[in-house]
Amino acid sequence: MCPEWRRKGIGTILYNSAYDTLKELKANVLTTYFNVTSENPNEFYKNLGFRKWWVYHEAHYMNKRPMFDMDITFIPYEDKYFHSYSKLIQDCFYQLRKENDIKPYIVPFTEKDRENKASTKDSTYLSFEGKELVAAVVVKDGYIDTIVVSPSHQGKGLGRKATEFAISKALEQNPTSVHLSVLGWNKKAIELYIKLGFKITKTVQFYRQFCDKEF
Ligand SMILES: CC(C)(COP(=O)(O)OP(=O)(O)OC[C@H]1O[C@@H](n2cnc3c(N)ncnc32)[C@H](O)[C@@H]1OP(=O)(O)O)[C@@H](O)C(=O)NCCC(=O)NCCS
Known part of the structure; x- marks a missing residue:
C-alpha cells in the first residue's frame, strides 16, 4: 500500500x-x-x-576464496544410498519440524523422491565413517542446501567440515554468489554459518x- x-x-x-x-x-x-x-x-x-x-534467513558467503583444510571425504550420491540418506534426513529434521510445527514431522520419502534424487545425484555429497553415513550436503549452482550430520555424530566438528566442503564446492560452481537458507529457530546452524563467513541478507x-x- x-x-x-x-x-x-x-x-x-x-x-x-x-x-x-x-x-x-x-x-x-x-x-x-x-x-x-x-x-x-x-x-x-x-x-x-x-x-x-x-x-x-537467507545468508550469503562474504569471504574471498578460502583455503580450507579438507580432512573429510565426500562422495557423490548414488541410488544405493537412498535408504540411508532418507533415514539421515528424517532423523536430522525431526526436531526442527516438530518444534516449528512443520508437518509432516518425519520427512516422507516416496519412489518419486527416489527418482528425483537420482536425477539430481550430482549435487548431493555424502560422507561415511566406515559403512555409516554420517553427513551429507546438497550444493547446486552456488546454493548450499540440506547440510546434515547424523545426531549421534553432532557436536564433533563434522558440521563445520561439511559446511566448509559445501562452500568450496559452491565457489567452484558460482564464484560470485554462494548462499543458503536457514530457519531462525536453528541457532546452532546460524552460529556455524556466521563463524564461517556468511552474512544474513534477508529475513x-x-x-x-x-x-x-x-x-
Ligand atoms: C547444524 C549441524 C549441521 C551442525 O553439525 P555439528 O556436527 O553438530 O556441528 P559442529 O560440531 O561442526 O559445530 C560447529 C559449530 O556449530 C555450533 N554448534 C554445534 N553444536 C552446538 C550446540 N550444541 N550448541 C550451540 N552451538 C553449536 C557452534 O558454533 C560450533 O562451533 P564451535 O565448535 O567452534 O563451537 C547439525 O546440528 C545438524 O545436522 N542439524 C540438523 C539438521 C540441520 O538443522 N541442518 C542445517 C540446515 S540449515
Missing part, C-alpha cells in the same frame, strides 16, 4: 475479499509471508487473526491462521 493510503482500512478490505474467495476453496489454514524490513506489517496480520509461525517471516473465523 502506498504510504499515503495506509491506516485507512484499505488493507483490511482487500484481505477480507481475498478471505471470501479462500473460504469458497474451503482452505483449512491460511499462510502468508513477508520480508522483514523496517516496515514490519506484524500488527496488520495479528489484527486479522494471523499468528507468527516460523522465520527463515522472511511466515504467519498462519486456521480457518475457523467468520467475517
